[in-house]
Amino acid sequence: MSDDSRPSPAQAxxxxxxxxxRTSTGQAARTTARAAAVIPAAGRGVRLGPGAPKALRALxxxxxxxxxxxxxxxxxxVSLVVVVAPPEGAAEVKSLLDAHALPExxxxxxxxxxxxxxxxVKLGLDALPPDYDIVLxxxxxxxxxxxxxxxxxxxxxxxxxxxVVPALPLADTVKEVEPAGVAGDPEPVVxxxxxxxxxxxxxxxxxxxxxxxxxxxxxxDDVTDDAGMVERLGLRVVVVPGHEEAFxxxxxxxxxxxxxxxxxxxxxxxx
Numbered sequence: 534m535s536d537d538s539r540p541s542p543a544q545a546x547x548x549x550x551x552x553x554x555r556t557s558t559g560q561a562a563r564t565t566a567r568a569a570a571v572i573p574a575a576g577r578g579v580r581l582g583p584g585a586p587k588a589l590r591a592l593x594x595x596x597x598x599x600x601x602x603x604x605x606x607x608x609x610x611v612s613l614v615v616v617v618a619p620p621e622g623a624a625e626v627k628s629l630l631d632a633h634a635l636p637e638x639x640x641x642x643x644x645x646x647x648x649x650x651x652x653x654v655k656l657g658l659d660a661l662p663p664d665y666d667i668v669l670x671x672x673x674x675x676x677x678x679x680x681x682x683x684x685x686x687x688x689x690x691x692x693x694x695x696x697v698v699p700a701l702p703l704a705d706t707v708k709e710v711e712p713a714g715v716a717g718d719p720e721p722v723v724x725x726x727x728x729x730x731x732x733x734x735x736x737x738x739x740x741x742x743x744x745x746x747x748x749x750x751x752x753x754d755d756v757t758d759d760a761g762m763v764e765r766l767g768l769r770v771v772v773v774p775g776h777e778e779a780f781x782x783x784x785x786x787x788x789x790x791x792x793x794x795x796x797x798x799x800x801x802x803x804x
Contacts, residue, residue, distance in 0.1 A: 566666040566667050566690075566691055567612055567613075567664060567665045567666060567667065568608075568610045568611050568612065568665065568666075568667040568668070568669060568687050568690075568739075569611065569612070569613040569614070569615060569661055569665040569667070569668055569669070570605035570611050570613070570614045570615070570668075570669040570670075570671055570737060571615045571617065571654055571657035571658060571661075571668060571669065571670050571671070572598070572601055572602065572605065572614065572615070572616050572617065572657075572670075572671050572672075572673050573617045573646060573650050573653040573654050573657065573670070573672070573673065574588035574598050574601075574616055574617060574618060574619075574626070574646070574653075574673035575617055575618060575619045575620065575645075575646030575647065575650075575653045587673070587674055587782070587783075588601070588673035588674065589626075589629070590782075590788065592676060592782075592788065592791050592792055592795060593792050593795045593796070595633065596629060596633075597673060597674065597676040597782060597791075598616065598626070598629070598630075598673045598676075599629065599630065599633045599635075600676030600677065601671060601672070601673045601674075601675065601676045601678075602614050602616065602630065602635060602641070603635065603636075604671075604675075604676065604677065604678050604679075604680065604683065605639075605669065605671055605683060605737065606635060606636045606638075606639040607636070607680040607683070608680050608683040608684050608687065609638070610667075610683075610684060610687045611639060611669065611683070611687075612638070612639055612640060613639065613640045613641075613642065613661070613662070613665065614639060614640070614641050614642070615641075615642045615643075615644060615657045615660050615661065616630065616641065616642070616643045616644075616673075617643075617644055617645075617646040617653040617654070617656055617657045618643050618644070618645060618646055619645075619646060620645045620646055620647070620648075621645075623643050623644065623645045626643050627643040630643065642660060644656055644657060644660045649755055650757055651749070651755055651756055651757075651762075654670055654749065654759060655749045657670075658742075658745065658746060658749060661742070665742060666741070666742050667687060667690045667691065667739060667740070667741065667742065668739070668740050668742045668745050669683070669686065669687070669736075669737035669738065669739050669740075670736060670737060670738050670740070670745075670759045671736045671737035671738075672736045672781060674781050674782045674783060675735065675736055675779050675780065675781050675782070676782065676791065677778045677779065677780075677791060677794050677795070678699075678735070678736070678737065678776065678778065678779035679776050679778060679779070681776070682699050682735075682737075682774075682775060682776045682779055683737055685699065685773050685774065686698075686699055686737055686738070686739035686773060687739055689739065689771060689773050690739045690740065690741060694739075694741075694769070694771045695740065695741045695744040695763065695768050695769065695770075696738070696739070696740050696741070696744060696745075696759075696760050696763040696764075696768065696769070696770040696771070697738065697739040697740070697760075697770070697771055697772075697773055698734050698735070698736075698738045698739075698760045698770060698771075698772055698773070699734075699735045699736070699737070699738075699772070699773050699774065699775035699776070699779065700732035700733055700734045700735060700772045700773075700774075700775045701732065701733045701735070701774075701775045701776075701777065702728075702729075702731075702732060702733075703728055703731045703732070703733055705728075706725065706728055707725070707726050707728060707731060708722045708724075708725055709722070709723050709724040709725070709726060710722050710723060711723055732772055733775075734758065734760070734772075734775075735775040735776070735779040735780075735781075736779070738758075738759050738760050740759065740763070744763060744766075744768065745759065745762075745763070747766065748762035748763045748765070748766055749762065751765075751766060752765050752766070778794055
């Protein structure tokens with residue numbers, strides 16, 4: 534076909550088709566964006582008492598870390614899980630994961646962590662291959678988060694949110710106090726926040742990768758919440774429904790509750 538016989542752009546596509554095609558392409562890209570999960574597991578978890586690091590404590594015979602990795606890998610959208618291990622324990626953690634059955638469709642990577650949670654998450658981010666656009670950051674101490682919660686967070690990022698946190702409404706009234714100078718002393722109440730506006734935040738928290746990297750490169754204060762770093766940049770963070778079984782195991786009583794949940798799952802779901 535000669536150049537003269539080729540249809541003009543106007544003839545080739547009706548007005549608006551190009552914009553519609555670009556929109557469709559953008560939606561497809563968001564839908565197929567690859568997701569990876571980073572699990573910082575370098576802490577010792579002193580509130581659980583002496584013994585193994587918190588992430589390696591057993592729940593019904595299986596380390597919490599393995600439960601947490603399986604929870605992320607249960608989502609078909611997650612194709613890579615990066616575990617950030619204690620600085621001197623990366624080989625031990627890798628052997629631990631190798632010894633337990635994990636989904637074959639998901640890749641796993643173990644890297645040494647840092648002295649703080651923030652440093653460990655940054656090291657996990659640095660280890661991600663370039664072809665992952667969505668990053669989940671998940672606490673190893675939340676071993677029982679349901680896959681529906683993981684998928685909900687990912688979908689919110691795919692729909693355009695830069696930062697997403699799962700959260701639950703509070704059941705208790707919360708008081709803001711002036712902290713006591715001596716532990717155990719009475720603390721004066723300074724305010725009672727409106728409970729309807731408060732949420733208890735869980736993980737996994739989900740991010741557009743570029744946003745999370747920018748936050749870690751910009752916010753230098755030591756923080757415990759990655760979404761809070763994004764907030765400090767003045768960017769929007771959105772909340773999606775969390776789940777009561779995504780609680781954090783930090784104290785001995787939490788271990789008892791977690792084991793009860795696992796027992797209930799085996800009886801009712803065959804988990």
